[in-house]
Amino acid sequence: MGTLDSITSPRALRDLGDAQLEALAAEIRDLMIRTVATNTGHLGPNLGVVELTLAIHRVFDSPTDRIVFDTGHQSYVHKLVTGRAGDFGTLRREGGMSGYPSQAESDHDIVENSHASTALSYADGLAKAYTIRGENRHVVAVIGDGALTGGMAWEALNNIAIAKKSRLVIVVNDNGRSYTPTIGGLATALTALRTSPRYENVLDLVKRRLNAVPGVGPAAYDALHAMKKGVKDALAPQGLFEDLGLKYVGPVDGHDRAAMEQALSQAKKFNGPVIVHAITRKGYGYDPAERHEADQFHAPGPFDVQTGAEKPKGRIWTDYFSDAIVEVGERRPDVVGITAAMMHPVGLDAFQARFPERTFDVGIAEQHAATSAAGLALGGLHPVVALYGTFLNRAFDQVLMDVALHKCGVTFALDRSGVTGDDGASHNGMWDMSILQVVPGLRLAAPRDATRLRELLDEAVDVDDAPTVLRYPKGPPPEDIPAVGKAGGTDVLLRNGPRDVLVVGIGSMAGTAVEVGERLVAQGIGVTVIDPRWVMPVDPAIVDLAREHRLVVSIEDSGRVGGVGSRLLQTLNDAGVRTPFRLHGIPQEFLDHAKRNAILERIGLTPQALALGIVEDMSALAEGRATVDADRLG
Ligand SMILES: Cc1ncc(C[n+]2csc(CCOP(=O)(O)OP(=O)(O)O)c2C)c(N)n1
Ligand SMILES: CC(=O)[C@@H](O)[C@H](O)COP(=O)(O)O
Numbered sequence: 001m002g003t004l005d006s007i008t009s010p011r012a013l014r015d016l017g018d019a020q021l022e023a024l025a026a027e028i029r030d031l032m033i034r035t036v037a038t039n040t041g042h043l044g045p046n047l048g049v050v051e052l053t054l055a056i057h058r059v060f061d062s063p064t065d066r067i068v069f070d071t072g073h074q075s076y077v078h079k080l081v082t083g084r085a086g087d088f089g090t091l092r093r094e095g096g097m098s099g100y101p102s103q104a105e106s107d108h109d110i111v112e113n114s115h116a117s118t119a120l121s122y123a124d125g126l127a128k129a130y131t132i133r134g135e136n137r138h139v140v141a142v143i144g145d146g147a148l149t150g151g152m153a154w155e156a157l158n159n160i161a162i163a164k165k166s167r168l169v170i171v172v173n174d175n176g177r178s179y180t181p182t183i184g185g186l187a188t189a190l191t192a193l194r195t196s197p198r199y200e201n202v203l204d205l206v207k208r209r210l211n212a213v214p215g216v217g218p219a220a221y222d223a224l225h226a227m228k229k230g231v232k233d234a235l236a237p238q239g240l241f242e243d244l245g246l247k248y249v250g251p252v253d254g255h256d257r258a259a260m261e262q263a264l265s266q267a268k269k270f271n272g273p274v275i276v277h278a279i280t281r282k283g284y285g286y287d288p289a290e291r292h293e294a295d296q297f298h299a300p301g302p303f304d305v306q307t308g309a310e311k312p313k314g315r316i317w318t319d320y321f322s323d324a325i326v327e328v329g330e331r332r333p334d335v336v337g338i339t340a341a342m343m344h345p346v347g348l349d350a351f352q353a354r355f356p357e358r359t360f361d362v363g364i365a366e367q368h369a370a371t372s373a374a375g376l377a378l379g380g381l382h383p384v385v386a387l388y389g390t391f392l393n394r395a396f397d398q399v400l401m402d403v404a405l406h407k408c409g410v411t412f413a414l415d416r417s418g419v420t421g422d423d424g425a426s427h428n429g430m431w432d433m434s435i436l437q438v439v440p441g442l443r444l445a446a447p448r449d450a451t452r453l454r455e456l457l458d459e460a461v462d463v464d465d466a467p468t469v470l471r472y473p474k475g476p477p478p479e480d481i482p483a484v485g486k487a488g489g490t491d492v493l494l495r496n497g498p499r500d501v502l503v504v505g506i507g508s509m510a511g512t513a514v515e516v517g518e519r520l521v522a523q524g525i526g527v528t529v530i531d532p533r534w535v536m537p538v539d540p541a542i543v544d545l546a547r548e549h550r551l552v553v554s555i556e557d558s559g560r561v562g563g564v565g566s567r568l569l570q571t572l573n574d575a576g577v578r579t580p581f582r583l584h585g586i587p588q589e590f591l592d593h594a595k596r597n598a599i600l601e602r603i604g605l606t607p608q609a610l611a612l613g614i615v616e617d618m619s620a621l622a623e624g625r626a627t628v629d630a631d632r633l634g
């Protein structure tokens with residue numbers, strides 16, 4: 001029975017002595033390592049915030065004081081000390097604990113969105129609300145150095161700096177990395193502050209001298225603080241936070257829990273906005289994570305606890321994109337690659353190794369990525385911006401008004417599109433094919449397999465007068481799905497019997513569509529299965545095919561509302577084609593975390609469920625029931 005089991009509330013942490021807290025930290029690390037080794041998750045980030053989180057919960061009183069985690073991937077320790085240690089074995093399991101804060105799990109959790117750089121804005125709002133309501137509550141925001149490279153964080157800081165009554169403590173968890181080392185001027189400024197030895201040595205010297213003086217009291221420490229400010233002004237580079245008018249405490253060793261508590265207590269006393277700059281190491285306390293070259297076990301797959309060796313995983317869509325973009329780079333010297341702090345996860349690392357001067361990591365700054373890509377295109381290059389689908393959401397206006405309005409030849413490669421599953425609601429790439437439908441001139445492709453990914457990427461980078469988008473899911477692609485014919489630019493994947501049902505399989509759902517077709521054939525229903533490849537603009541050949549069939553069914557791994565199916569339906573309406581239409585996609589709701597296949601099963605995007613639905617639709621048609629018109633737009 002470890003100490004952790006006795007921590008049913010964070011207040012219990014205050015009764016523990018130093019030795020018990022040391023033991024607790026070790027117990028927490030051990031549990032996280034063993035659990036993530038099988039469940040997967042964000043081990044590196046959480047190993048780096050053990051002492052920091054314990055200190056926060058000992059100085060502040062959650063949930064009266066609110067704790068907001070930016071991105072939320074580093075909230076395991078917080079969960080463990082807020083009464084959820086017993087459930088930790090269900091981490092990222094369907095029906096189990098989320099890998100991010102969850103209001104449904106605990107009233108200690110408040111922000112669930114896993115999109116980075118939002119915490120300071122939430123915290124600004126919360127602190128102002130408590131001030132206006134006269135509630136004596138502190139807000140503590142934990143934000144990583146990577147998340148600080150996101151524009152929203154600076155929009156928030158600009159406001160927080162003048163919100164003098166906000167009892168807001170911002171803990172900058174500075175481990176120098178996003179996945180890879182954090183880039184940019186901010187990282188340089190943080191590093192300068194973190195590593196100015198003269199600043200540290202002078203302060204230690206002053207502290208030692210003060211301690212040697214008998215009867216040193218609080219006045220002397222206030223004098224030390226004033227001196228520290230003077231020292232910092234004199235020796236350390238001007239803190240960019242102080243230039244904004246924010247109080248600054250640090251840098252503090254984020255693994256020295258007592259030092260963190262002292263800094264947090266000092267910050268708490270300010271009763272106004274203040275930054276506590278904590279220096280930590282990602283993966284701290286687990287050698288395989290600390291030594292992990294690529295990303296210090298940011299989000300490892302299953303691994304061996306003893307050695308840290310990750311279980312080998314087969315090639316995923318990302319790997320095929322990685323190979324294809326290098327080949328494009330070989331033949332097209334004008335093609336450049338852009339990532340938003342996810343060089344390896346999006347598969348641009350090989351391109352970077354081959355073309356370092358043509359690869360840009362812009363930090364967690366998708367909006368800047370999109371508009372700087374427009375600049376690169378206006379300057380005569382062809383940028384390929386590689387993102388996760390869900391993170392394109394925040395750059396929508398940039399795609400619309402900075403890229404498309406100017407007809408810039410920018411290609412967006414959206415990995416993790418469709419249902420991703422493990423990372424919960426804000427990570428599913430289920431929005432891109434809806435929001436991009438309204439962008440004039442934009443061309444959107446959804447490859448069904450690795451061969452089509454390569455083909456479509458080649459076609460996309462040849463378009464220099466409009467934005468092009470490729471979107472593909474998490475995980476391994478299917479075996480190649482050959483076409484048996486063509487209709488316009490559309491691949492025909494299966495044709496059998498009379499023209500009863502036209503099944504439009506979009507991207508990763510093309511394979512499912514073929515299986516649906518095969519089931520229909522077995523039921524004596526005639527079927528044509530097609531893959532549009534380019535889903536925007538709509539291929540006129542599909543309108544002709546729809547006219548010739550008795551029922552059209554679209555299947556997409558994207559939100560139903562405003563997606564490709566909706567666009568196709570509207571196109572048919574506009575062409576006066578009244579063929580009954582059934583539209584299948586992801587229900588427009590926030591999906592709880594679970595494995596991708598389990599979610600697809602639950603929402604009916606499986607060959608069995610889809611085929612059954614079509615058989616029902618066909619009999620409804622035969623009996624003159626009008627249900628299949630339910631999806632027709634007015
Ligand atoms: C808008 C957005 N872009 C990209 C990501 C992917 N992502 C998750 S964590 C992370 C790195 C975060 O670095 P940092 O804030 O320093 O936290 P650390 O992992 O170092 O604790 C990134 C890029 C995201 N969650 N949100
Ligand atoms: C927190 C975050 O946004 C990323 O770390 C994400 O969890 C990674 O997802 P994949 O595991 O699909 O690369």
Ligand SMILES: [Mg+2]
Pocket residue numbers: 144145146147173174175176177178
């Ligand atoms: Mg970091």
